[in-house]
Amino acid sequence: MSKDVLKSEKKETNISSKVALKLFEEMLNIRRFEEKAGQLYGQGMIGGFCHLYIGQEAVAVGMQHVMKEGDSVITTYRDHGLMLSCGSDPKIVLAELMGRIDGCSKGKGGSMHMFDLKNHFYGGHGIVGAPVPLGTGIAFANKYRGNNNVCLTYFGDGAANQGQVYESFNMAALWRLPVVYIIENNEYAMGTSVKRSSYATDLYHRGESMGIPGMQVNGMDVQEVITGGREALDYVRSGKGPIIVEMKTYRYRGHSMSDPAKYRSKEEVEKFKENKDPIETLRKFILDNNFADKDKLKEMDKDIRAKLNEVVEFCKNSPEPDYDELWTDVYQ
Numbered sequence: 423m424s425k426d427v428l429k430s431e432k433k434e435t436n437i438s439s440k441v442a443l444k445l446f447e448e449m450l451n452i453r454r455f456e457e458k459a460g461q462l463y464g465q466g467m468i469g470g471f472c473h474l475y476i477g478q479e480a481v482a483v484g485m486q487h488v489m490k491e492g493d494s495v496i497t498t499y500r501d502h503g504l505m506l507s508c509g510s511d512p513k514i515v516l517a518e519l520m521g522r523i524d525g526c527s528k529g530k531g532g533s534m535h536m537f538d539l540k541n542h543f544y545g546g547h548g549i550v551g552a553p554v555p556l557g558t559g560i561a562f563a564n565k566y567r568g569n570n571n572v573c574l575t576y577f578g579d580g581a582a583n584q585g586q587v588y589e590s591f592n593m594a595a596l597w598r599l600p601v602v603y604i605i606e607n608n609e610y611a612m613g614t615s616v617k618r619s620s621y622a623t624d625l626y627h628r629g630e631s632m633g634i635p636g637m638q639v640n641g642m643d644v645q646e647v648i649t650g651g652r653e654a655l656d657y658v659r660s661g662k663g664p665i666i667v668e669m670k671t672y673r674y675r676g677h678s679m680s681d682p683a684k685y686r687s688k689e690e691v692e693k694f695k696e697n698k699d700p701i702e703t704l705r706k707f708i709l710d711n712n713f714a715d716k717d718k719l720k721e722m723d724k725d726i727r728a729k730l731n732e733v734v735e736f737c738k739n740s741p742e743p744d745y746d747e748l749w750t751d752v753y754q
């Protein structure tokens with residue numbers, strides 16, 4: 423691979439039925455979890471901010487599929503789906519959302535402050551763009567230790583216009599750090615569309631001046647994410663330095679639960695749901711290839727919902743943190 427910009431449009435061709443069903447289950451897990459989070463928010467069981475990942479599931483699940491043990495993930499506040507894809511227990515994610523003691527931050531952080539070191543998930547950061555220098559630092563540590571691990575550093579299209587992003591790019595290119603920068607281009611930064619905020623809207627070009635290759639991937643199709651992701655990880659793991667992967671995706675819900683999303687039309691959202699939904703696309707692939715029938719897929723959904731109900735029950739019974747907890751875990 424040269425330093426030229428790449429365009430990955432290939433689909434994974436020889437995906438097995440076992441893998442297809444696993445990917446389907448993982449994406450559906452995230453979808454149902456996020457729908458439930460939205461519902462609980464509406465019932466007042468979740469407070470503060472809550473940014474849902476619905477529509478973007480193929481990105482997290484596809485990339486996780488091509489990562490190796492030891493690789494790590496860091497992202498912004500739209501973090502529940504990515505954390506679940508890292509293998510975190512849904513109970514600790516939901517308990518955190520609901521402000522309960524069994525959450526990963528003992529219920530003190532909520533939606534934007536997730537962390538799971540055991541599963542190599544470095545957060546969950548509420549500051550736009552913050553994961554970029556942090557992820558670059560993790561990549562620096564990996565290179566220093568010579569462990570051949572890669573850090574997958576996620577951020578949004580809005581964050582892509584920040585200065586700290588380019589400072590990080592420069593250092594990563596200079597020191598050939600093992601980092602995949604994943605821009606989740608879901609077309610909006612709060613209420614501002616990419617077209618209104620960015621002169622150049624093909625964000626995978628953004629590292630060119632520093633010799634960082636870029637790749638644009640259809641983030642609505644898990645098989646394309648897998649092909650592109652594998653190429654990107656191979657490139658970085660071979661010691662050539664960072665790469666930028668722009669995942670073209672779309673979020674179905676507003677920026678956060680408090681956003682009615684009036685800056686876009688219902689028709690626009692419906693068009694994505696009807697024609698590009700990552701779960702429906704894989705469902706069709708599974709059915710067309712006779713990997714499973716409709717009933718089996720319905721059964722999987724039923725199981726996922728039943729397990730999720732158990733998670734909700736667990737979290738409802740988990741106590742809120744004591745008042746004294748306010749004074750623990752404080753950096754001094």
Ligand SMILES: Cc1ncc(C[n+]2csc(CCOP(=O)(O)OP(=O)(O)O)c2C)c(N)n1
Binds near residue numbers: 548549550578611
């Ligand atoms: C430094 C900073 N500025 C502003 C905000 C407020 N803010 C939160 S999310 C957001 C939009 C970011 O959009 P994008 O990077 O595209 O990510 P997305 O929400 O689409 O996943 C803004 C401006 C913030 N959290 N941090």
